Each structure stands twice: as structure tokens, then as C-alpha cells.
Amino acid sequence: MNNGDQPAIPRIWVLIEQQEQQVHPVSWELLGAARRLAADLPGSIVEAVLPGYQVESLAAQVFRYGAERVYLIDESVLAPYRNLPYAVAVSQLVITYQPEIFLIGATTRGRDLAGAIATRVGTGLTADCTELAIDPAGKILAATRPTFGGNLMATILCRRHRPQMATVRPRVLPMPAPLDTGPGDLVRVPFAMCEDDVPVKRLRLIRAEERPNIEYADVIVAGGRGVGGPEGFVLLEELALALGGMVGASRPVVDAGWIDPGHQIGQTGKTVRPKLYIAAGISGAVQHRVGMSGAGVILAINSDPHAPIFQIADLGIVGDLFDVIPEMIRQVKGYSDARQAQL
Numbered sequence: 001m002n003n004g005d006q007p008a009i010p011r012i013w014v015l016i017e018q019q020e021q022q023v024h025p026v027s028w029e030l031l032g033a034a035r036r037l038a039a040d041l042p043g044s045i046v047e048a049v050l051p052g053y054q055v056e057s058l059a060a061q062v063f064r065y066g067a068e069r070v071y072l073i074d075e076s077v078l079a080p081y082r083n084l085p086y087a088v089a090v091s092q093l094v095i096t097y098q099p100e101i102f103l104i105g106a107t108t109r110g111r112d113l114a115g116a117i118a119t120r121v122g123t124g125l126t127a128d129c130t131e132l133a134i135d136p137a138g139k140i141l142a143a144t145r146p147t148f149g150g151n152l153m154a155t156i157l158c159r160r161h162r163p164q165m166a167t168v169r170p171r172v173l174p175m176p177a178p179l180d181t182g183p184g185d186l187v188r189v190p191f192a193m194c195e196d197d198v199p200v201k202r203l204r205l206i207r208a209e210e211r212p213n214i215e216y217a218d219v220i221v222a223g224g225r226g227v228g229g230p231e232g233f234v235l236l237e238e239l240a241l242a243l244g245g246m247v248g249a250s251r252p253v254v255d256a257g258w259i260d261p262g263h264q265i266g267q268t269g270k271t272v273r274p275k276l277y278i279a280a281g282i283s284g285a286v287q288h289r290v291g292m293s294g295a296g297v298i299l300a301i302n303s304d305p306h307a308p309i310f311q312i313a314d315l316g317i318v319g320d321l322f323d324v325i326p327e328m329i330r331q332v333k334g335y336s337d338a339r340q341a342q343l
């Protein structure tokens with residue numbers, strides 16, 4: 001059944017994640033991917049699911065990023081995020097409309113929800129994908145993700161169950177440009193659950209400390225074991241500040257407690273796509289590269305000329321970072337001062 005539409009329209013769905021009426025940018029990245037998948041899946045349409053409370057005004061943006069139809073589930077029970085009402089609301093919609101493909105951001109909330117929806121509707125879920133494509137032979141989703149500690153990539157097909165579900169982390173996919181289109185079809189979906197049906201209550205909201213949102217930084221100065229200790233990061237911070245960027249890190253230095261886990265880049269950290277990525281004292285292990293290889297320009301600073309990071313770097317400096325970085329700071333500050341003087 002497809003609720004009045006022609007049967008068997010392949011629907012490609014994206015879950016729109018919002019918090020306090022702010023859409024998480026991963027939703028736009030997924031809509032971009034959905035449009036690319038739709039181009040390879042004849043007759044398919046891109047649709048979005050927008051759950052929340054007082055979120056109807058967000059639908060206009062969702063259309064601009066390429067959804068032809070938005071399913072709006074706007075109920076007060078969905079005001080604070082809780083797994084049960086969200087999972088029930090979205091699962092009911094899946095059962096009614098039977099999408100072919102369902103994409104969800106691998107954020108904290110998306111990870112919590114995707115598994116619950118997959119379990120409720122009885123399908124599989126490929127988590128933390130790095131690539132999505134349509135398998136040309138079977139016209140089904142080919143979802144690629146790292147496996148065996150990041151040393152192999154596995155492409156997973158979900159042949160027998162629907163929808164084919166996948167989660168993708170923020171910044172793994174490129175950010176699409178919004179389209180110059182008008183509104184599409186807005187479907188208001190009623191949802192009967194009320195507050196008494198939800199055993200989990202939000203008593204109060206404790207806001208997390210402001211964490212670095214490194215995923216969307218334009219410039220990242222990242223340090224690895226070569227930085228030598230927490231004090232080495234002071235130098236990196238100075239360069240990052242001079243360039244208007246943020247500090248990143250490899251996993252061992254986070255494990256060693258040299259820097260907060262929010263800075264970790266790689267397979268078990270964040271995925272980033274800055275315009276400039278400076279990797280200082282980082283060897284370039286595959287588990288690190290998977291998180292930063294989408295950067296516009298990669299500048300590697302390493303004392304070992306054979307370090308693997310140089311294989312993917314656009315620019316490389318073979319040298320001691322404690323000589324190179326202070327010189328870079330001097331140069332950048334000198335350039336900024338000269339520009340200020342000209343103005």
C-alpha cells in the first residue's frame with residue numbers, strides 16, 4: 001500500500017533531526033546523498049520525515065534541500081527527544097508508506113533512534129557508512145562502511161527486508177547547495193501517543209558544556225603523538241587561533257589524556273572536512289585518515305619523510321614541528337598585522 005500513490009514508487013527517506021527548531025546539518029548532507037541515489041534509481045522520489053513539536057516552519061528549508069514531500073509529525077509528546085515516542089511515530093510511518101531506503105544521521109540521537117526503528121519494523125541497519133550508492137545490478141542500496149578496525153571496507157546489501165536503512169556520520173558526505181525550488185507536498189501525520197504513554201519523563205534540561213564543534217570548522221590544526229605531551233598542544237592552539245581555526249587530535253593523544261575527546265578525529269572520533277587541515281606529528285594511520293581525507297588542502301608536518309600521512313598530503317614539511325609551527329605562527333601573525341596596517 002502506498003496511500004493513494006501508484007504502488008511501488010521507490011521512496012528514499014531522510015530523517016530530519018532537529019533540536020529546539022534547529023536542523024542538524026547532517027540532515028542536509030543526507031538529502032544531498034538521497035538526491036544522488038534517486039538519480040540512479042528510476043522512478044524514485046526523495047522524501048523527508050520531520051518529527052518534533054512546533055517544527056512546521058522547518059519544512060520550507062527541507063524542501064529547499066531537495067525533499068519532494070515532507071511527512072510532518074508535530075505533537076507535543078515529541079517536544080523533548082525520547083526514544084519511545086520518536087521510534088513509535090517514525091516506525092508507524094515506515095509501515096504505512098514502506099520506503100525503499102531510509103537514511104539517518106549517525107549523531108547521538110540518530111544512533112539511538114535508527115536501531116530502535118530497524119528493530120520495530122524488522123529490517124537491517126548498516127551503521128556509520130562512508131559511501132552510499134545504488135548497486136547497478138540489483139538496483140538496491142550498496143552501503144559501504146569500514147570493518148576489521150578500519151583495515152577493510154565492506155559493502156553491505158539488504159536484499160530481503162525493507163526499508164534498507166543506513167546511518168552516516170556528520171561531514172562524511174558533502175554539504176549540498178540548497179535548490180531554488182518552491183515548496184513540495186506537506187503531509188501532516190497524526191500521532192496518537194500522549195504524555196501518559198511515555199514512561200520516561202524529562203524532569204529538567206541540563207545543558208552540556210559548550211563543546212568544540214570541530215566537524216564544521218574551516219581550519220583544523222591537529223596534533224598526534226609527535227606533539228609530545230599536553231603542553232605541545234598550547235603551540236597548536238596558538239596556530240589554530242592565528243588561522244581562525246580549531247585544534248584536532250589523533251586517538252592516542254586523547255587516550256593519553258593530553259586533550260579532550262571532543263577533539264579526536266578519525267574512525268572512532270569525528271569526521272571533518274575543513275578547507276585546510278594541518279596534521280602535525282601524526283603518522284597518518286588509516287583510522288585517522290578516514291576522518292580527515294575529505295579536507296580541501298592537507299598540510300603534513302612530520303620529522304619522518306616516510307610517514308604515511310605524506311601519501312595523502314597536498315603539501316608536506318619534513319621537519320620538527322617545534323621548529324616549523326613557531327615559524328608558521330610568526331608568518332601568519334606577520335601577514336595579519338600587515339593586512340591590518342593596510343586597512
Ligand SMILES: Cc1cc2nc3c(=O)[nH]c(=O)nc-3n(C[C@H](O)[C@H](O)[C@H](O)COP(=O)(O)OP(=O)(O)OC[C@H]3O[C@@H](n4cnc5c(N)ncnc54)[C@H](O)[C@@H]3O)c2cc1C
Pocket residue numbers: 149150223224225226227249250251252253264265266267268269270280281282283284285286287288291301302303304307319320321322
Ligand atoms: C579500531 C580502531 C579505531 C581507531 N580509531 C582512531 C581514530 O579515530 N583516530 C585516530 O587518530 N586513530 C585511531 N586509531 C589508532 C590508529 O591506528 C593509530 O594508532 C593512530 O592514529 C596513531 O596516532 P599518531 O599518528 O598520533 O601516533 P603515531 O603513529 O605514533 O605517529 C606519531 C608521528 O609523529 C611524528 N613525530 C614525532 N615527533 C615529531 C616531531 N617533533 N615533529 C614532527 N613529527 C614528529 C612521527 O614521525 C610519527 O609519524 C584507531 C585504531 C583502531 C584499531
